[in-house]
Amino acid sequence: MAEEQRIVLRNADQINPAKLEDYLQAGGYQGLEKARSMSRADLIAEVKKSNLRGRGGAAFNCGLKWSFVPTDAEVSYVVCNLDEGEPGTYKDRIIVQKDPQQLLEGMAICGHAVNAKQGYIYCRGEYPYVVELLNLAIDQARSKGVLGDFNIEVRMGAGAYVCGEETALIESIEGHRGEPRFKPPFPGVSGLWGKPTVVNNVETFANLPQIVFNGADWYAAIGASTYPGTKVLTLTGDVEKRVFIEVPTNVTLREIIYNYGGGVKSGRRLKAVQVGGTSGGFIPEYLLDTPIDYDSMRSIGATLGTGAVFVMDETRDVVDIVTHIAKFFKEESCGKCNPCREGTFRCYEIMDRINRGRGTLPDIEHMIQLGKVMERVCLCGLGQASPSPILTTLQHFRYEYERKLIS
């Protein structure tokens, strides 16, 4: 098996996650100590320079996001996004279950940078056992005093995919329906309870202790130059080894599936791979030599997203799978904006019709048009990304649709 490069998973299975002592012995909290010796501005500049980009999907420069918090804000918040609702994704669960203290340290580093005293971890309702571990870790950190005056509280989601969207997540922490807000203002200026708020993904925070400790240049030199570092990926579907791995971002999809994943199951051929979760594009065999970094994925009309890698072998029915995905978006649309509420409904209706062998050529044309409109006008990323599986399969696997149409 090819070598991984582990940064956020460096302590995985090396330490007892339920023991702060173990983490300290492995060099834990030295990043925070160094961060606290730096001025706020220097710390943000260092993180910006490392070019760490958000691991929750949008790949925004982390230090740049922090710099939007006004320096004179009296109250600000740090929020960790552990909603992880993207089907096929479980990397944030792994990162926390293997090493919860690292996440707390990363959040405290952010707290120092944006002068926040309070942090929240929003954990999806499906992970009650992760909430338990986090509360234990927080208790230990608090009694040992390693977090200083930075407090962390865990809040639980309740089974709504859209709550992973940062403003919906904020609404949910406030105890409301998880509907996205109109932007601007962005959370960095007005977020939780109207105060400046930084929302970052688990993996983003988990990278910070090492970045601060080893320096920005160390990190920026790993992996792809425009999206440096490593990425934790979860391999699912028809792959020999359904595993999680952490690899530098310049590794190609082919290496991931064939070297790390052991190839397609039962020696079959690959039909498609969907990267980034259920809203990601479908990628055909001939594009497998693309590196997984955000920009390379973008250049082939796909997305790195959360780093889920869903492999489908030659026997799979792409139209059936996409119909299933369309149903997911219809169910999970929060209904706040019209193009998504109606659009996801119609997309599913048409996909279902085609899948049942009752679709027509105009159905396909209408769906393409609808999808293009949704990408542009939906309020949040859920609606905007939802047509991607449909549009990319129509681009690469159109014959599978045509074969099911009424002749």
Added chain:
Amino acid sequence: MAEYKQILNNYKALPGGLLEAYHAVQGEYNYLPGEAVREAAAVFGVSASQAFGTATFYSYLKIGKRGRYIIRICESAPCHIAGAAEIITVLEKELGIKMGETTADGKFTLEFTECVGQCQATPVITINSVPYTDIKPAQVPEMLAQCR
């Protein structure tokens, strides 16, 4: 069993505590009693429609009775292609109910869920939030027998 009034009051002072309070009530009852939601509106100083609006937004929360064992079957794409449909068939047959229903003795409820983040070993079901992975149809009767 703790009274829902008591539980709700425990969260009254917590900023944004409504959702946490619902979790706590459901933790005791396995569902949200309708009266508890009305009471929550009073405790948290919101309208009844807001209290119900929040409770009904989240698929994890359910107003009205459910079984003692809530079995959820993941129907996201990785579980779908791994044969989730066959698991559903066996569950429905064994329990004599359809998805979304509760057995007459109030013991089991069957529900759909989307990905529960255990996709390393599909298909996946959860029983009262505890995940069980790589489920084979033949295992299902034994799993149900274990629930008592």
